[in-house]
Amino acid sequence: MEKRGPKDRAFELKEREVLRQVADKMQIAVLEFDLERRLLYANPVAWDLTGWDSSIIEAEQRAEDLIAPNQAALVVEALTRLTQGFGPVPMSLQAVRKDGVQMPIEVFADLVRSGDEYVGFVVYAIDMRHRTRIEEKLDAEEAAFRAIVEHSRDGMVIIDDAYRIVYVNDGLLRILGTTRGELLGIDFRETLHLESVDMVTDYYIRRQRGEKPPSSYRARLLRRDGTARVALITATTIVGSDGKTRTVAHIEDLTKTVESEQQLELSRERYRTLVETMEDGLGIDDENGILTYANKALVRMVGYDSPEELVGHPLGDILLGMSDEHLLKVIDKRKKGEKDAYEGQLVHKSGRLIPVVVSAVPLFDPDGKYVGSFGLVTDLTEVKRAEAEARFLLDLLLHDIGNQLQLIVAGAGMWHKESSFDVIEGSKEYILDGANRCIELIQKIRRAEEAKIEPLVPTDLVEVLKAEITLLERQFGIKPNVYGIPHKVMIFADSALSQLLWNLMENGVKHNPRETKQLWIDGHDVDGRFHLAIADNGPGLEGLKKERLFNSERRFGGVGLHLVSRLASKYDVKIKVEDRVKGYPDQGLKITLHFIKAQ
DSSP states (O other): OOBOOTTSSEEEGGGHHHHHHHHHHOSSEEEEEETTOBEEEEOHHHHHHHOOOTHHHHTTOBGGGGBOGGGHHHHHHHHHHHHTTBOOOOEEEEEEOTTSOEEEEEEEEEEEEETTEEEEEEEEEEEOSOOHHHHHHHHHHHHHHHHHHHHOSSEEEEEOTTSBEEEEOHHHHHHHTOOHHHHTTSBGGGGBOHHHHHHHHHHHHHHHTTOOOOSEEEEEEEOTTSOEEEEEEEEEEEEOTTSOEEEEEEEEEOSSHHHHHHHHHHHHHHHHHHHHHOSSEEEEEOTTSBEEEEOHHHHHHTTOSSGGGTTTSBGGGTBTTOOHHHHHHHHHHHHTTOOEEEEEEEEOTTSOEEEEEEEEEEEEOTTSOEEEEEEEEEEOHHHHHHHHHHHHHHHHIIIIIHHHHHHHHHHHHTOOTTOOHHHHHHHHHHHHHHHHHHHHHHHHHHHHHHTTTOOOEEEEHHHHHHHHHHHHHHHHOOOOEEESOOSOOEEEEOTTHHHHHHHHHHHHHHTOOSSSOOEEEEEEEETTEEEEEEEEOSOOOOGGGTTTTTOTTTOSSHHHHHHHHHHHHHHTOEEEEEEEETTEEEEEEEEEEEEEBOO
16 A cells, blocks of 8 residues: 655645535535544534434534444544555445444545644445446336235235334225225224224334244234225335334234125236236245245246256255255244345356345245245346446546546646747656547447347458458558458457457567567357457567456556447457467467357
8 A cells, every 4th residue: 555645635625615515416425534533513414314414413422423333443544544645545334324234335545634734534325235237127117016906905014113004905995994095094903993902003013123923924914894804914014214113013904704705816916917927036845945836937947948847956955055954943943933135146047157146935734834934036237247347437537547547737847938849748758648548548438338239130351350450550550461351341340340350460579678569360150150360579578467457447448448448348259368379478469359149
């Protein structure tokens, strides 16, 4: 970690009010502490995120008091090192809300100074609980789900933390023979028959305290006309964004057995339709952890052809790390009524691993006997890819563009009133070179983003290749040696194909220190694919560096090769990196693209 001077990366004290005005409008949490780590300020997002209010400022809460106890020392050390001249480092922490709930956050801290003296810290925090892609998917399914709930013949009710009914569906209105206006806002106990009030109330209170009373039980309801109805109530809890716990209950009228059976069958059919058409996977296992049901999405997710290939197999066959010992522990938790939500990895039929989040809920029969569990499985592949992309772009800002800004600052620092003409010209070159490189990086990022949504169409690879070769000759004065390229090769691609080819050719020229730079381009058909090879006489790469060339985390090629990697993935193109002359890496690098030919 590099030392830094007293004026590096710290905010002027006189800019504090400006900083707070800007922070008040930011969409991420911003907090300010003094050198003793006492909280001085927090923007509205920070208050919403933590559930605290300005009273903790008067209580002189310290930064480490707002973090999980086992991470307090880490926070103190990181802030102390800032005052000792070390640069800021992003941290992953567990923040403690006012209600005691811990939540994951990403934190970036820096210094506030007055003149050459440090006077405090500014901290930026990002809430990592939300997964945008999953929320969008749930929003898209909300209308269908609401229609099913509203039109269900069974009752649905939501009760707040003060016994009040805040939502009822039409099914419950029919069961109770009343109207929505007469139910909303009243104490739910008014809808219970006298003999069931104590039991149902006890279950509600225990559930609000976080205990695990029976989730399914029978009770007697009181209709508006004074008659009683026997109902099967299945209840659970949800925690809203305000941190309050609410009870959600499904109510099935069992008064007429035949009618109840018909209603149950209808309800099952509706849920079956929903389950079989949903994008998320759904699996049900028995009391021994053996799969008894898998919907189409789960079957498709793990690469099988039909549910029969999964049914009858233990969970460990598709869920990584689910050993027999671990499975027994999970079953024991489910028997106690414990629900769970966790990230894991599914094992695809091909052997590759799929990142998922699993939400598991135990199942009990009407007598309270544990009969298994069901789990909702959401594919996180796109979420993880988006997270990796965000990390790459953040790294790009901090590393690539940061380097160019340093170049610009260095150029500006050379320019003084007494500077000679040559020094001024050199300074201008530094500044212009850094600015042009920043513009080039931004343009490549924009092309990469545009390439995400454009559809693939049959495209003549040779036509695009010839155009990029012409551009290379004009810009660098280098004419590649071309062999074996046919008159026409049709592949599936989009308008960004030119960027894929250009970045590879440009990389072979710009990073080649030799006085005489050369490129070789050749191609041939292999088993339905067209192999296009681009080789150079540059310094090459040693050992594992060839394998990691297109790994964005390694940063060997910057944003250009990151764009190549993304486009290759979109086109389903395999990339092979090897020595131009086998066994002699110093003779240059050869990159071969295996394109699928369009029929």
